[in-house]
Amino acid sequence: MSLPIPLERDSDRTLQEQIYHFIRSRALDGRYRTGLQLPSTRELGTSLGISRKTVVLAYDWLASEGYIETRRGSGTFICRIFEAPAVVVDGGDDAVGRGLRPPVVLDDLRLPPARPRVRPSLDFYYGRPDPRQFPIKAWRALISEHLGQFSAQLSEYGAPGGLPDLREAIAEHLAIAKGMSVDPACIVITAGAQDGLSVICRLLVTPGMPVAVEDPGYAPASRLLASNGARICPIPVDRDGIVASAIDGTAARLIYVTPSHQFPSGVVMSLQRRRELLAAAEAQGAYVVEDDYDGEIIFDRPPLAALAALDRDRRVIYVGSFSKTIGAGIRLGFLVLPPELAAPAAAAKTLASNGQAWLEQAVLASFIRRGSFQNHVRRMRIAYRARRDALIGALHDWHGEGIGISGEDAGMHLMCVLPPSVPDAHAIAASARSVDVGLYTPADASVMEFARSDAPERRLILGYGALTPDEIVLAIRRVRSVC
Numbered sequence: 001m002s003l004p005i006p007l008e009r010d011s012d013r014t015l016q017e018q019i020y021h022f023i024r025s026r027a028l029d030g031r032y033r034t035g036l037q038l039p040s041t042r043e044l045g046t047s048l049g050i051s052r053k054t055v056v057l058a059y060d061w062l063a064s065e066g067y068i069e070t071r072r073g074s075g076t077f078i079c080r081i082f083e084a085p086a087v088v089v090d091g092g093d094d095a096v097g098r099g100l101r102p103p104v105v106l107d108d109l110r111l112p113p114a115r116p117r118v119r120p121s122l123d124f125y126y127g128r129p130d131p132r133q134f135p136i137k138a139w140r141a142l143i144s145e146h147l148g149q150f151s152a153q154l155s156e157y158g159a160p161g162g163l164p165d166l167r168e169a170i171a172e173h174l175a176i177a178k179g180m181s182v183d184p185a186c187i188v189i190t191a192g193a194q195d196g197l198s199v200i201c202r203l204l205v206t207p208g209m210p211v212a213v214e215d216p217g218y219a220p221a222s223r224l225l226a227s228n229g230a231r232i233c234p235i236p237v238d239r240d241g242i243v244a245s246a247i248d249g250t251a252a253r254l255i256y257v258t259p260s261h262q263f264p265s266g267v268v269m270s271l272q273r274r275r276e277l278l279a280a281a282e283a284q285g286a287y288v289v290e291d292d293y294d295g296e297i298i299f300d301r302p303p304l305a306a307l308a309a310l311d312r313d314r315r316v317i318y319v320g321s322f323s324k325t326i327g328a329g330i331r332l333g334f335l336v337l338p339p340e341l342a343a344p345a346a347a348a349k350t351l352a353s354n355g356q357a358w359l360e361q362a363v364l365a366s367f368i369r370r371g372s373f374q375n376h377v378r379r380m381r382i383a384y385r386a387r388r389d390a391l392i393g394a395l396h397d398w399h400g401e402g403i404g405i406s407g408e409d410a411g412m413h414l415m416c417v418l419p420p421s422v423p424d425a426h427a428i429a430a431s432a433r434s435v436d437v438g439l440y441t442p443a444d445a446s447v448m449e450f451a452r453s454d455a456p457e458r459r460l461i462l463g464y465g466a467l468t469p470d471e472i473v474l475a476i477r478r479v480r481s482v483c
C-alpha cells in the first residue's frame with residue numbers, strides 16, 4: 001500500500017511534518033478508519049522517494065501522540081481516536097460581564113496595533129536590519145560547534161542572570177565600544193530590549209508611579225510602562241535630546257530615554273544634555289533607563305560616551321539589544337544594572353522565564369569573543385552608511401533642500417519632513433502602496449505622541465536598513481512617479 005502524500009520540497013514544513021500532518025488529519029476526520037493498516041516505513045519511503053528515516057521519525061511522532069500504533073510482526077495501524085468533549089464557548093464580553101471569566105487587565109490601548117502581514121516589496125519600515133546580511137555562515141558553524149560538544153546545559157536551567165561567558169563577553173565589548181566599566185555580575189541577559197524593560201518594570205514600577213518618557217517617543221516602552229500602572233509624564237525633545245529641565249516638577253522616579261539615536265527623531269543627545277539629565281535624575285532621586293537599541297550603528301563621528309559611562313552616581317540602567325546589529329529573531333539583549341539592582345533583576349528574570357536559552361547565549365558569546373561581532377558591526381556600518389547616503393541623495397533629487405531630514409547620523413532610520421508642495425504624509429504613504437513601496441508616518445511606526453497637533457501629518461519615518469542602495473533609489477523613483 002502507498003499513501004498519496006503530496007510532498008512539497010520547498011515548503012516551510014519539513015517532509016517529516018508533512019507526513020505527520022497528512023496522516024493525523026485523516027485519522028482525526030475519519031477518512032482513515034480505526035485499524036487501517038499503513039504501509040511500512042520502507043515501503044512508504046520508497047514510494048515517496050524519500051529516506052526511510054524521515055518516515056520513521058514521522059511515524060514515531062504519530063505514535064507518541066496516539067494516532068498510530070505499531071504491532072510487532074504485523075504492521076502499523078491507525079488507532080481509535082478518543083475525541084475531547086466539545087467545548088462550549090461563551091460569548092466574550094458577555095461571559096466576562098456575567099462573571100464567568102475574569103476581566104482582562106491589559107486593555108486595547110496598551111496593546112500594539114496589529115502589523116500588516118504582507119509588506120510591500122520595497123519597504124521602509126523602521127528598525128529592520130537586512131536579513132540578507134545576517135551572519136548565517138558563522139552562526140550555523142557556531143551552533144553546530146556548540147551542539148557538537150555534549151553539554152549538560154541543554155538539559156539544565158542556567159544561571160538566573162544569563163550565561164557567565166556571555167556576560168563577560170558583553171562586559172569586555174562595552175568597555176571598548178561604549179567606554180563603560182562593567183562588572184559582569186551586574187549584567188542580566190534578556191530576550192531583547194523589550195524584555196529588559198519588562199524586568200525593570202517588575203523591579204521598580206508601582207501603580208500610579210510617575211515615569212518620564214520622551215515625547216514623541218517609543219510606543220512599546222510607554223505601553224509597557226502604562227500596563228504596569230505607571231503614570232506617564234511626557235517630556236518634550238529638542239535638538240539636543242530630552243529637555244532635562246522639563247523633568248523637574250514631574251516627581252518622576254524613572255526616566256526612559258534613547259540618547260544614542262532618539263526614537264523617532266534620530267537626535268543624538270548632546271554631552272551637555274546628558275550631564276543635565278543625570279543631574280535632574282539625581283535631584284529627583286530617579287533611575288534613568290538608557291535604551292541603546294541601535295547605538296552600535298554610528299556614522300561620520302566617534303560615539304559619544306553612553307549615559308551609563310558618565311554616570312558617577314550609579315543610577316543609569318543600560319538596556320542593550322542585538323536586534324539591530326544581528327537580528328530581532330535571535331531575541332537577545334541585556335541589562336547593565338546598578339549593583340543594588342543586579343540580583344533583584346536576575347530574580348525577576350527567573351520569575352518571568354527561568355532565563356534565556358543556553359544555545360543562543362553560547363553562540364553569541366563565541367561570536368563576540370572571536371571578534372566576529374565587531375567585524376559584523378563594522379560591515380553593517382559601511383553598508384548602512386551607503387544606504388543612508390542613497391536615501392538622502394534620492395530625497396534631495398526629489399525635492400532639493402526643501403525636504404527636511406533629521407536623525408541621519410546614526411541608526412537605521414531617519415525622519416523626513418515633506419515640503420509644502422506635496423500632499424500630506426498619509427496621502428504619500430497611500431500612493432506609495434499603489435507602487436508596492438512601504439512608507440510610514442510616525443503613527444504607523446510605533447511612535448507615541450502626546451503633544452499632538454491637528455495640522456496635517458508631514459513626517460515620514462524611513463527605515464533604510466533592509467534595502468540596498470539600488471532598491472532605495474528605485475523605491476523613491478516609484479514614489480515620485482505617483483506623487
Ligand SMILES: Cc1ncc(COP(=O)(O)O)c(C=O)c1O
Nearest residue numbers: 127192193194218263293321323
Ligand atoms: C526605541 C527602541 N527600543 C528598543 C527596540 C528593540 O527592541 P527588542 O530588542 O526587544 O527587539 C526598538 C526596536 O525597534 C526600538 O525602536
